[in-house]
Amino acid sequence: MYAKKNREEDHNIYVKFQTCDNCIELDIAAAVGMVVGDLVATVLIGVAVYYIDSKPKATLTTGKKTPE
Template identity: 45%
Template sequence: MKHSSVWSLLLLWSLTVSKVSSEISVKTTQDGIKMTCKNNEHHFQGFDKNPLEVLYKDDQSGEYICEDADHSPHSKIFVKFRTCDNCIEFDVGSIAFMVAGEVIAMLAIGVGVHLVASHTGSAPAQTTSSERKRNVPNDRISGASNEPYQPLRFRKDAQKDEYDVINRR
């Protein structure tokens, strides 16, 4: 417990202690930022340029150091770019329209469910299966029975799951 409180105090102390350098000026451009070492004899470490234009990309984030001609560091600046390609910026108007749209959609769904659930079956169904006519022709004239299918008979010498052959008419 003691170590965690010491680490948190050190972290808090390191976050609150900051030094503003007047040696480096930063100006925003259309594609990124433009950093300039105030003293014209200085340049940025690894670039040998003054001023240095840094494009607005995540991989351009990092520490940039102004150094003398003899490569001794003079002042530092840490640049962090956070590009957000898939982000959406919300303002009060867009949030209000989203909430209103949600409320309207819920009301429409609720009314639809209520209308479907409370619908009484006042209109009769088209036809029921008992009202349908059979498609088998009436063979009363020929003397055949009115059954649509010929009944199956068991053979005497066969097992119970075997049936007799249907006689042809």
């Protein structure tokens, strides 16, 4: 219950909430770990895509010589 006292009248606010049975508490270390892990995974995927795309492309040749 939150209460605010004024000169003329009192105000009360009742807050009702429920907690879930299988919830876990998220602390600062866990939140920072998730953000850092997400950034590392994103960078690794970006580097992998860059290296895969930067490989030289094979050219298709028919084996025919150009006329002289």
